[in-house]
Amino acid sequence: MLNPKVFKWFFGALLLVCVGVVFSLISGPSMPVPVRVISVTPLEDGVAVYEVLYDPGGATVPFVYQYFLLRQQENSEAVLEEVKLSEPFLVTTSSGVVRDFSEGNLNLKVKGAVYKFKSVGEYSSNGKIKSIRFVLDNY
Template identity: 30%
Template sequence: MRFAIRCSTKLTAWLLATLCVVLLGWILLNRQPSPVLSEIVGRYPIGNAGMVYAVLTDAGGATSSFVYRYFLYQRMDDDQLALKAMARDGKAFLVTRDPLARVAVVEGRVKVSVGKQVYRFHSPAALTVDGQDMLVDVWLDARIETQSAEVVR
């Protein structure tokens, strides 16, 4: 009887340890690292306390192109504080490679036009100001320019 109890306890401990390792691996593989936000390249007011921030991410160095992330976030006057806050808890509604994207805020809606690759986009986007959540519609016009019109056969 003692042998059966010892085996059962060892098996349970082994199964729990295995489950913990699998769970930890899954968490690490699916974790999204915080982006390295370099500088704010555009600000577009939305309402009295909100802002659309266009932020340059150039952490890839010379081997990769610049990436631009667009955030809906509360208005902050200090760029460094805003960058730290967005890196910590901001969610970009648009991630693109286009340095010339055009942004307009019309009647509480954000309209964005891009001509280069879009990596990620979602709408509506959430804006939290003073503990109040607000959903903002984002309209995206993405007309990707191609290098050549030649058809590969």
């Protein structure tokens, strides 16, 4: 049988570890929220590319720009709500990467880190699925 002093010490240490684990889970890093829409590039069929600034916080953490292919919205607030539920096709530390759009190809030029990139985006227009090819030039 355990000595009551040892049992109290062991129980206290175990409780402290559990509280520490719960605290680290609760206060862990959260998903950054979109700060503002930087630019809008209209493409075709009422679709546009939205460049959205994310500020992950901290003095040593760079700004992150996410690019979304979405239906054109009336205001920035609507865009910021929609991007919370959407997936970006490009996540980078570069701003202003959209160069030009022609023949279904959107040319992008990135100077900096690329964290995520998808080469094709799809959208619906008049009941048909259309696609846009993203061409990335990273220098």
